[in-house]
Amino acid sequence: MEMVQCDSALSYVVLSALFSGLVIHKIIRNKVKIENSAVSCLLSLLLLEIICCCVLCSHLGLTLFILACAFYYISIPVRRMLPPQGKVVLITGLWGIVHNAGVLGYMADGELLPISVYKQCMDVNFIGVVQVTKIFMPLLRKAKGRLVTISSMAGHTPIPGFAAYAASKAALSMFSAVMRQDLLKWSVKVSAIHPSGFKTNIFGSQEHWSSQDQNIQDNIMPDVKEDYGEEYLASLKDLHHTMSTVTSPDLSPVLEDVCHALLAQEPYVSYTPGQCAYLIPCLFHYFPLWVYDCFAKQTFQIHQNILPRSLRISKANNKTD
Structure with missing residues (x-):
């Protein structure tokens, strides 16, 4: 034995x-x-x-x-690129569209974000992509080319503070998935890229961040402002600096995936460049929800453990009781 x-x-x-x-x-x-x-x-x-x-x-x-x-x-994927004779369309017509434009707006609880931020994110991140795609689609179909959308990890994974941005990227991801099916009969290949955190201009300048913060302060309802408290709302200003320090300045993983989506013989349907861009969505989709909630609470601490004012008062009262 x-x-x-x-x-x-x-x-x-x-x-x-x-x-x-x-x-x-x-x-x-x-x-x-x-x-x-x-x-x-x-x-x-x-x-x-x-x-x-x-x-x-x-x-x-x-x-x-x-x-x-x-x-x-x-x-195991083999990255075979198109031969030179397959790229002649790059000179004679339109081979590919890469949708890269995107705005974040502001990071805050979904209740605090003004409607203008939601509209801006949807207009730029989603509606603009649809409009541009519809205009150039006849050329793309003629070339049997590539449609590439740069979405986000936040498009299929909930991240605290990203309600407006994540909603627009979720719409973009689903648009890309449906267009892939619609364009199969035309031999147009569609890819979506879902990066994690990279240091780009999407966060805007500190002046832009301050103006958005002032916009929240001016439009927030008095009772909501009372519930959240000044300390909690003030902590939002620090998120611009926080996001700038935790994101990666090296954009090469995204650029490599864009090139592969445009020029490979068999591009992938989805790309996940960046640290944990694949593992974090897997954690959300395939593990019990409480596991992801615990992970997100520790990883995405956007308010440095500062509770809203009413919750702090309630917590203090429970301790005294």
Whole structure:
């Protein structure tokens, strides 16, 4: 019995070594970019190997693991770019549209954001994209080209303080997904890029941030202002500096994905450049909601643990009782 278990374990070790060699060779030969999703799949494969080796019987487990390895190897994306003759349309017509324009407006609780901020985000981040797409779509269909939209991780993951921005990016992500289906018959490929935090001009200047803060102060209802309190509202001003320090100044991951979406033979439907741009949405979609809520509370502390005034009073009263 022990000899059988040793042989089975040895088979898994040999298979893992062979599989690792093949994967590394394919990655190096094709210059494959390592995505967060690929790392997650490898971890899942490792977990499956442990289950197959320890739980399932030798032949069944080994067969299942071999099939999983083969499927993963085949699914490794190969970034084959279009040959030069496939790019002649770049000179003779319109090959691709990249929707990059975007505004954030302001970061605050959804209740505090003025309607003007919601309208601005929807007009620029969503309505403007639809209008430009409709105007140039006949040229894009003729070229069988590419439609690329730069959405955001916030478009499919709730982040505190981003109610207006996230709503507009969610609309953009769904627009891209539907357009991909609509344009299949025209052989137009559609890709959506969902970056995490990058340091761009989307946050605006400090003067713009101050004017938006003053806009909130001028338009907020008296009872709402009383509930939130001056200290909580004042903390919003610091978010501009906070976001500037926690975001990445290196835009190369986004630019590489844009180039791949435009020029690859088989572009991806979705790209997730940036730190945790793939893992955080997975945490929200596939884990219990309380897990993501705890993670978001610790990660996206936009108010430095400052509670609204009425909640602080209520909390203090409960302690005295």
